[in-house]
Amino acid sequence: MTVIAAQDSPQNIARPAAEIAAEAERRDIRNRWLLSLPAIIVITTCAAGPLLIVLVYSFLTPGDYGNVKWIFSLDAWVNVVLQRDIFDDTLQWADAHLSIFWRSFKLSSMTTILTMIFGIPTAYFIATRTPKRRDLWLFLITIPFWTNLLVRTIAVMEMIRNEGVINNLLMWTGIIDRPIQMMFTDFAIAFGMTYVYLPLMVLPVYASIEKLDFRLVEAGYDLYASRWRCLRRVILPLVKPGIIAGSILVFIPSLGAYVTPRVLGGGKNLMFGNLIELQFGQGRNWPLGSALSITLMIFVMIALIYYVRVSGGERKHHG
Amino acid sequence: MRCSKCKVDAKVSEAPDGDGGMSTHKDSPAAVQANGVSKIFGDGSDKVVALDDVSVTIKQNEFFTLLGPSGCGKTTLLRLIAGFDHPNNGNILLEGDDISGLPPYQRQVNTVFQNYALFPHMTVAGNIAFGLEMLDKPKAEIDATVSNMLKLVRMEELRDRQTSQISGGQQQRVALARALAPHPKVLLLDEPLSALDLKLRKEMQIELKRLQNETGITFVFVTHDQEEALTMSDRIAVMSDGKILQIGSPREIYDHPAERFVANFIGETNFLAAELMSAKNKAGKIKLSSGKTIAATLPDDHAANGKVTAVVRPEHARIVKPGVSAALEGRLDNIVYFGTDTHYHVKLGAEDNFIVRMQNARDDAGKFSTGSKVGIAIDSNAAQVLRD
Numbered sequence: 119m120t121v122i123a124a125q126d127s128p129q130n131i132a133r134p135a136a137e138i139a140a141e142a143e144r145r146d147i148r149n150r151w152l153l154s155l156p157a158i159i160v161i162t163t164c165a166a167g168p169l170l171i172v173l174v175y176s177f178l179t180p181g182d183y184g185n186v187k188w189i190f191s192l193d194a195w196v197n198v199v200l201q202r203d204i205f206d207d208t209l210q211w212a213d214a215h216l217s218i219f220w221r222s223f224k225l226s227s228m229t230t231i232l233t234m235i236f237g238i239p240t241a242y243f244i245a246t247r248t249p250k251r252r253d254l255w256l257f258l259i260t261i262p263f264w265t266n267l268l269v270r271t272i273a274v275m276e277m278i279r280n281e282g283v284i285n286n287l288l289m290w291t292g293i294i295d296r297p298i299q300m301m302f303t304d305f306a307i308a309f310g311m312t313y314v315y316l317p318l319m320v321l322p323v324y325a326s327i328e329k330l331d332f333r334l335v336e337a338g339y340d341l342y343a344s345r346w347r348c349l350r351r352v353i354l355p356l357v358k359p360g361i362i363a364g365s366i367l368v369f370i371p372s373l374g375a376y377v378t379p380r381v382l383g384g385g386k387n388l389m390f391g392n393l394i395e396l397q398f399g400q401g402r403n404w405p406l407g408s409a410l411s412i413t414l415m416i417f418v419m420i421a422l423i424y425y426v427r428v429s430g431g432e433r434k435h436h437g
Numbered sequence: 438m439r440c441s442k443c444k445v446d447a448k449v450s451e452a453p454d455g456d457g458g459m460s461t462h463k464d465s466p467a468a469v470q471a472n473g474v475s476k477i478f479g480d481g482s483d484k485v486v487a488l489d490d491v492s493v494t495i496k497q498n499e500f501f502t503l504l505g506p507s508g509c510g511k512t513t514l515l516r517l518i519a520g521f522d523h524p525n526n527g528n529i530l531l532e533g534d535d536i537s538g539l540p541p542y543q544r545q546v547n548t549v550f551q552n553y554a555l556f557p558h559m560t561v562a563g564n565i566a567f568g569l570e571m572l573d574k575p576k577a578e579i580d581a582t583v584s585n586m587l588k589l590v591r592m593e594e595l596r597d598r599q600t601s602q603i604s605g606g607q608q609q610r611v612a613l614a615r616a617l618a619p620h621p622k623v624l625l626l627d628e629p630l631s632a633l634d635l636k637l638r639k640e641m642q643i644e645l646k647r648l649q650n651e652t653g654i655t656f657v658f659v660t661h662d663q664e665e666a667l668t669m670s671d672r673i674a675v676m677s678d679g680k681i682l683q684i685g686s687p688r689e690i691y692d693h694p695a696e697r698f699v700a701n702f703i704g705e706t707n708f709l710a711a712e713l714m715s716a717k718n719k720a721g722k723i724k725l726s727s728g729k730t731i732a733a734t735l736p737d738d739h740a741a742n743g744k745v746t747a748v749v750r751p752e753h754a755r756i757v758k759p760g761v762s763a764a765l766e767g768r769l770d771n772i773v774y775f776g777t778d779t780h781y782h783v784k785l786g787a788e789d790n791f792i793v794r795m796q797n798a799r800d801d802a803g804k805f806s807t808g809s810k811v812g813i814a815i816d817s818n819a820a821q822v823l824r825d
Binding site for chain 2: 331333334336337338339340341342343344347348351352355356
């Protein structure tokens with residue numbers, strides 16, 4: 119840079135080196151800002167901006183036909199967990215909201231655990247194939263990604279509805295004589311979300327198993343660890359980063375899932391995402407919807423911090 | 438000091454499979470015995486015979502080395518003993534018990550891996566304790582053994598370090614301590630020194646010998662480094678192409694190689710075409726190309742009288758003036774000075790060369806000059822006839 123600065127104007131040669139260096143640095147900083155400008159614009163307009171709008175809306179009064187009135191109010195935030203009795207104006211716990219929070223948390227956890235149960239062995243299976251076979255299996259795992267989420271969810275519905283594949287098969291074999299009610303239950307939602315989010319668990323776990331040095335597994339066997347103990351003491355701790363990444367990728371979208379609970383859970387098994395949608399739709403309470411959105415975001419952040427703690431603190435437990 | 442340590446370790450060793458433990462001590466069978474072991478990898482056109490009908494007996498408390506170039510099957514044999522692979526034919530006995538069908542975790546055999554394979558998610562102490570934990574030893578015993586092991590490999594200060602935070606030589610020591618902690622019947626070492634630099638390697642060679650003496654455990658050591666094998670081993674098995682060519686003490690292997698490959702692989706040597714004149718047990722007389730007859734040692738199952746190949750180590754011959762004492766005569770082609778000794782390259786015929794290595798004395802510069810005609814005297818019984 120100093121060379122270029124010197125070429126600009128011959129009198130620069132006479133200037134002290136420190137001054138030239140300082141100017142070069144200023145130029146560097148300016149260029150750096152200029153180059154990162156497009157990214158900054160995208161981030162502010164597409165991420166930070168809307169978030170700010172949501173935050174501001176959560177402190178306003180709902181308009182009569184949707185939208186907001188520019189009057190400051192904390193009602194939306196109070197209504198996230200509390201509700202005002204319509205007869206005596208006392209504040210009570212909003213049982214409906216709390217049960218929806220609880221169901222969202224429960225179903226997301228179940229989904230995460232189910233994707234682990236199905237995903238980790240799948241990832242292990244793929245990672246231990248020959249490289250050519252691995253590509254084929256990975257390809258098969260990612261195929262559902264190319265299909266619209268709604269279509270995939272309806273496919274799940276086709277499996278579990280009363281006249282669906284599973285019930286028909288069970289009735290045909292004579293195991294049951296009446297269809298099992300699976301649609302519109304929590305089971306249906308967990309089943310659907312497990313199917314939809316399974317690749318998000320398989321892929322990061324696969325990546326970390328593929329990196330696993332299998333000589334360490336041999337060392338485990340050599341030191342009297344049975345297959346099960348080798349899995350628990352050597353393989354799982356080493357692929358844990360992948361499992362944690364997979365859990366985050368599954369748990370967070372599950373918490374805010376909207377399409378799957380709507381289609382498979384029917385109207386009565388709402389999840390967080392549906393509750394938010396309701397406020398912006400039929401509820402016509404945009405501030406409450408905004409406050410709920412931010413609450414969800416806080417939940418997600420708490421979950422993330424917890425994961426980071428768990429994965430970061432692990433090192434100290436050994437030895 | 439030394440004995441009390443052994444006793445502590447000996448107690449550790451008893452538990453894994455209690456039955457048969459006592460009976461093995463009375464008649465003291467071989468530590469490891471491989472009977473007609475074959476291992477074939479792949480099939481059809483990709484078939485590779487890694488081990489071809491190998492039989493070997495490794496004695497108790499022995500430092501036994503499998504020596505050979507890469508791909509000779511030495512690591513495969515080690516992996517069969519450890520249980521990572523299973524033989525296609527033959528069986529393997531550990532102190533008299535057939536272990537061919539057992540998984541690695543049921544064999545009282547531990548391995549020091551070439552890349553150490555230390556668990557990166559555990560500390561130094563955690564690594565050493567792992568085997569004992571898997572054997573469900575009581576905590577107090579584990580702690581005591583880990584401390585003993587750290588003392589044994591002189592790593593006490595690094596107890597709580599992560600394995601990524603210690604040097605290669607230290608990792609090597611941890612790997613050794615980890616494998617020794619459960620006091621295995623046999624310790625397998627798969628080229629453990631190959632990743633270390635020369636100085637550390639020399640240090641660890643002495644260290645390994647010391648550990649073997651102090652623990653009294655049978656060591657089976659795999660290497661391609663002939664010097665390592667010669668300096669450390671009680672016995673060496675030289676391997677090539679999935680077969681064991683010769684088993685013997687370092688001195689036997691070096692002084693009396695039975696086959697061309699062994700003679701060639703270990704040290705420098707001179708090959709001489711000769712004719713076997715008479716043989717009595719292992720002593721024979723051979724006639725060299727010069728017409729002179731010298732005494733030679735014969736291999737166990739030597740060929741009948743007739744054309745043979747004899748080998749003479751360069752340091753077992755001397756350059757002399759041509760005459761009666763010279764077994765061979767030739768033209769001195771080249772003199773290479775090495776400080777402690779000098780190598781003389783003698784041209785015997787059109788193609789035959791003979792190298793003589795002589796220690797340098799104070800004043801022997803200029804005794805012989807290149808181009809002159811010299812004689813080669815061979816030390817008595819220095820000639821060894823090869824089997825082929």
